[in-house]
Amino acid sequence: MHGQSSIIVESKDVEFYYSGEEETVWPALSGISFTVNQGEYVALVGPNGSGKTTLLKLFNALLIPSRGEVLVKGISTANEDTLPEVRRTCGMIFQNPDNQLVATTVEEDIAFGLENLALPSREIQNRVLETARLLGLEKLLKQPPHLLSGGEKQRVAIAGVLAMEPKCILMDEPTAMLDPAGCREVLKTVRKLNRERGLAVIHVTHFPEEAAGADRIVVLNEGQLIADGAPGEVLTNLPLLHSLGLRGTAAVELAALLRADGCPLPPQILHNRELVDSLCSLEQNS
């Protein structure tokens, strides 16, 4: 292991405008500086229109910063020649599982990115098989995408990115269109890849419970980075979250209500389990 020290994605004082005329319009992003290390699981949260999707697209070189620069493994995304390398390092999963599957069968879809890399067909076949096995898709290889469930489609999308052996995957609300079972299926898969393969993950979500599972939470508001820290710090900061129209996890919200009622709960409660434990120990002490 290289440990936590090697930087995968770095954004240096990035500013981004959607239209060319910088003076007349509001920037979608401004003054964004942060780094993501190998193996890190970062949740990106913020109200609608705060620039989360824009930021992910900058990391995948779908958009190029208007000012400042984005470096992927030290390579600037602004350079046309290294574009394939950047996109291979940072794969992107979109919200709608239907509109990101390109091919008529699962295996052809997993192969799509590899075909773009112009790898020899033998190697493509090997990697497709390997990735499908890793994600439990080997029985679905010949299926057309429209016969898959939402969770399966999203897993195929992840497989398509993973086959390219990325260092980081960018996920833009990947579970927004899935049922609870599909949600769990996808999140478990990603978490496993993150733990076992040291894959960095940047996960845009508006579910506090999903964000609570991350190593680190970054909060965007109106194109600015306004908080960056461990879930225990950021998600328990209810005044901040509420001022942005966001919520803490159910446990955080409930703990806050109980505290307001005079219940002496510790401040760092994040997960349901912790809340239950604290309440139980209170009961025993009294």
Add this chain to the structure above:
Amino acid sequence: MNRSITMGQYIPGNSILHRLNPRLKIIALVLLLVFLFLLDTFSALGASLGLALALFALAGVPFSYLLRGLRPVLYIALFALIIYFFFTSGGVVLFRIGFITVESEGVEQGLFIVARLVVLVLFSLLLTLTTTPLSLTHGMSYFLKPLSHIGLPTEEVAMIMAVALRFIPTIMEESQRLMRAQLARGADFETGSIFRKAGSLVPLIVPLFVSAFRRADELALAMEARGYRIGARRTRMHEDVIMLKDWAALAIVIILIALALTFDL
């Protein structure tokens, strides 16, 4: 398999026919179709029918698919039969209804034309039932390749066709959903003049187009994110290499045709 709309007519399988190279299958089909137009005896036609049926058995395609595939030509066949029966004269008069006569020449020609049509459809079905739409597209795009020398983007056209194949079922599903939603709101797609019917389709077509354009937008982005670049060199997961067995199959077809033609079967 039939959980919803299936694409094309492809039936998954692992027969020799399934595994043959799509390009050579296309060439063989073209040769057989030309042969069908050259032959002029019932015996040659019968032999072709026999060949088609034998190949169906080889492909392991259920008989029901064969009948289903023939259904669309039923009306054309009937129409042709009627025209030939009643309007072609020659030979002996078989029977007479009022002033209309049915003569043996007409019956013979009619049956010949219809039988030829049936065999022609059977051969084409053999190709579409045993080849995935995608390989078919790739196979056909191969024959378009020479056009890239005069500046036509044949690789991109192949990609467009492949993406279209991918999205046809999705968009069909969506249109059915929209239709049901409109029906639930009391829409009526069945009755009224042709203009009324066309009018009732507007609330269906507009959202369908809007959604299709949104899909196209998102898909383009997803393809770009996965490293697709127009004009860049790509490889394919399944390279359609032509193997000895493919040449052998084509050779057999050519020999059969040559034999049939030389002995004027």
